[in-house]
Amino acid sequence: MTKDKEPMTNDKDLVLIGGGHSHAIALRMLGMNSLPGVRLTLITNVSHTPYSGMLPGHVAGFYTFDECHIDLRRLAQFAGAQLYIDKAVGLDLNSNKVICANRPPVAFDVLSIDIGSTPAKESVSGVAKYAIPAKPVPQFLKRWNRIIETLAQHPKQSLSLGIVGGGAGGVELAMTMQRRINHVETRHGTSVKIHLFHRGNQLLPGHNSWARRYVQKLLRKRGIQVHLGETVSQILPDKICCESGLVVDCDYSFWVTQASAPSWIAESGLHTTSKGFISVGDTLQSLSHPHIFAAGDIATMVNHLRPKAGVFAVRQGKPLVENLRRFVQGKALHPYKPQRRYLSLIGTGDGSAIASWGSLGWHSRLLWRWKDHIDRKFMWQFRDLPEMESANPVPEKTPNLTKLPRLGTPKNAPPMYCAGCGSKVGSTTLERVLKRVQDEYHFSTPDDIILGLGTPDDAAVLKVPADKLLVQTIDYFRTLINDPFIFGQISTHHCLSDLFAMGATPQSVLAMVTVPYATAAQQEETLYQLLSGAMKVLSQVQAPLVGGHTTEGAELTFGLSCNGLVHPQQLIKKSGMKPGDRIILTKALGTGILFAAHQRLQAKGRWIDQAVESMLLSNQEAVKVFRDHGVTACTDVTGFGFVGHLVEMVQASGVAVELEWERIPLLEGVTELVQQGIASSLYPQNVQAARFIRNQEEMCDRANYPVLFDPQTSGGLLATIPGDKAANCEQVLQALGYKDSHIIGQVISASSDVPPLRFL
CATH class of the missing domain: 3.30.1330.10 (PurM-like, N-terminal domain)
Structure with a gap:
């Protein structure tokens, strides 16, 4: 037996489904104060989760994507959690497993669910096929951004948008969409009409009479067509049809109705409400399965019925964490009672907001500034996370980088093993x-x-x-x-x-x-x-x-x-390069830099998503394409970096190469991280290959120079193809899904008195 300093083993699996507001708060709190003896896992279908309070402002163009989204990859890394990017589609409560869409089932001892809700589509014909639901948000934003791009690319185009749902979400969406479209109209002369449909006789159900009247007056003043008392009966590709016989031409239809739950929740056997939401008690535990918790829109507190609003999800975060902690420790749980009244702030898309509190209401720019301050303060807590380790700088000469922290090390391991x-x-x-x-x-x-x-x-x-x-x-x-x-x-x-x-x-x-x-x-x-x-x-x-x-x-x-x-x-070697051949690289560079930054909480989740997508792309089909085009030499770009592996080919073939610097593909985020001085721990050894670069002094001044020596995990292939076949080879590779494949240079005759690599 040998002795180790690690503490006791993890003996419970706590799994979180969904990256909603409550779980985001939970991850931050667990990162600050971990749960001994617990392995934490987050299952989410997105790496960036939107904050509902700032989403309308993002639609209007006030906030960037990063300003209004919580980076779950970074947050999970901070919390020491396993992160599974996948969609939960069911529960096996007999064996305590989460069923996922694209991966094996995930076992749990304790489960928490915070997946939000989706607009209720009811049984309206054409909704599933033609309408754009406000949730899930990522799909909505993708469609919305595409509409804005289309408007910008086709000046003076006439367009009609329909929004179904006259609650706070639909009203705010109408005004923020109009603001964003007006910005496009100002530049391009685009003509767009917005229609808002609501089955009730007044907008904003659940708000005071002043707010309902004021909003209706404000919408009409701004030229937004409000259709009250109209129940939508059918959505067509270019029309919205109502039971009254009203038919309105709409190029795009947005569905912003009452919240609903995915069917798998009720099908799993959990106790649910009549609308399919998880029934929970005052401790946020399922009424039927006490080892399962739920928060946010997907949960309904049966003793304290409240609207499906983001404010409640935010406030449930802290009591959820406290009760999860107490549950795994075998302690009594604490009840939580949400407030009855809450302030509702509705952005009007013009830098002002409407406040609704009980019977009171107010519209002012000061309210928007206050709302903006509250929202930015909330989001700041997810950005202001202690770094895992200071960034490794990339010095001008040979760097002395510290060893990377161990990944996957459990917080609790046996003292003797x-x-x-x-x-x-x-x-x-x-x-x-x-x-x-x-x-x-x-x-x-x-x-x-x-x-x-x-x-x-x-x-x-x-x-x-x-x-x-x-x-x-x-x-x-x-x-x-x-x-x-x-x-x-x-x-x-x-x-x-x-x-x-x-x-x-x-x-x-x-x-x-x-x-x-x-x-x-x-x-x-x-x-x-x-x-x-x-x-x-x-x-x-x-x-x-x-x-x-x-x-x-x-x-x-x-x-x-x-x-x-x-x-x-058919054996392909590194030594077959011939003068006149073209050099093709099949994948973008930068995985080493990206994951060095990820370990230090300095990489954005979507950058890691793209890197993972690249690393999951097999090189098998690329080789077949190379063989069909007369490949003369080939290697894969991995630990020794781009220059290191290319030098092996050049030396084995007795040739030299000229490389087009601007055509070397880089993964998203790499340039920004290089500027911050992030590098892999293998960089100091790999950069020794710089002596093979003829114009090294010139290259050192280029911003992305360190990427040439970045070690790659599951990197692309580097191959040489006869010059007359290279262009077609590049096109075939890109058509097969190797979207970053590029001809990056050519092979030339070697000269004995100069280094063999030259960048143009």
Whole structure:
């Protein structure tokens, strides 16, 4: 036995579904004061969640995307939470698992749900097909931004917008949309009409009579057509039809009616209201399942009925965290009673706002300034997070960067744990995981696998066909993202890439895994998620997992030893570059910088989303395209960085290259992070390759120069194609989904007295 300084193991899984206001507050509070013995996981279908208080201002153009969205990736990283970007679609309450749309089920001991609501579509014909719902917000904003872009691109276009719903949401949307459109009209002369439909005889139900009358008068004064007492019966592609017979031409229809809940909530077996919302008591616990909590719009406090408004979701955040903390600690929970009256501030799209409080009302620019101050203060708490570690600067010469913090390290591990074979994951745990992933990702074993996972032998036995060469490679590294399912996919793509770069077809793989210390059940779930990700990729390339080794450790690590087969005449090497060839790079650079920043809470969630999307793109199809276009040399860009791997090719081929600096693709956010001095810990070693750059002094002054030496995880391919075929090759790659593929330079004859790389 060897001694370690880590504390006790995590023994409970707390899973949060949804990144609503309550959960955002919960994550921040848990980041400031963690829950001992608890592994925290957030499941959300977006990495940036909108703050409802500032959303209308964003529609009007007052706030940028970042100003009115909470970065859940950064927040989850701060809280030490696993982040699963996926949509929950069901619950298995018999086995306590969350069913997701695109990943394996997620186990929980304690669950909290804060997924908001969606506008009730009822049974109106055409709504699902033609209307644009106000929620989910990301889809709404995508459509709205597209409309604004269309207006800007087609000056003097006539357009008619219809908004169904005369509550505060519909009213505010009408006025803020008009403000944004007026800005476009001022520049382009666009003509747009806005229609607001409401089944009631007065707008703003639930507000005082002054507010209802004032808003109706204000809308009409601004030229917004208000249709009261009109029940919409049908939505057509270009019309809104009402039961009264009223038909209004509308190019776009927006649906902003009463809130509704997704059907899977009631179908799961949770106690719900007649409208499908989760029924909770004063402690925010489900009435039917006390280990499940709910907050925000998706929950209804049965003893304190309140409107579905963001103010209540915000105020539920603190009591939710306190009760989750007390529940896992086995303590009595505290009841929470929301206030009966609340101030409603409705932006009017012109830098002013309407206040509604009880029977009182007021319209003033001072109210907007007050609202703006409140909203910005609320959002600031999610930006003002302590940094995980100060940024590593990128000095002019060889930098001395500190080692990156360990990822995936549990806050609680046993004070004593075994080394050697005593550190292996238990056989029963491993057997259960392998059975689960094999049942889910079953594919037939090729004839050349003599002995594999299905046999009890000590090693796999493979047959190598007489007319093929065996290509072998191995990669193994720590997790860079707190999602073992995604990490398993990224790692597998990365490991297989060496085979693809050499033109080989994967035959089999051996896995190497270190699972963080935890209970046996938690280790099983981590291993299951990880291997499910790996098997998802392996099943796509029909490469069976034939064995491996698992151990316990301080952090999650994973790698594969890969075997591939290739015909001798189809083997692709680094040494085939010829003068006149064009150089093609298939993926954008910058993953090392982005994840170094992510560890320090300095990368935006959408930047990491884009990087993950790139890393999940297999290089297999790109190699087929290269082969069809007469590829002469190829490698994959990984740990040694762009320049390091290119130098290997150039030296092996005895040539030189000229590179077009502006055509080298970079991932979003990389330029900004380089300016902040962020770099990977491997940068100091990789930058030594700068001596191979002929115009190094000139290049050092360019803003993104450090990216040339940035280590890539699951990076793209770097290949040379005959000059007369390169342009077509580039087009085919982009059409296949390699959108960042570019011809970035050409091969020239080498000169013995100068370095072989020159940037133009």
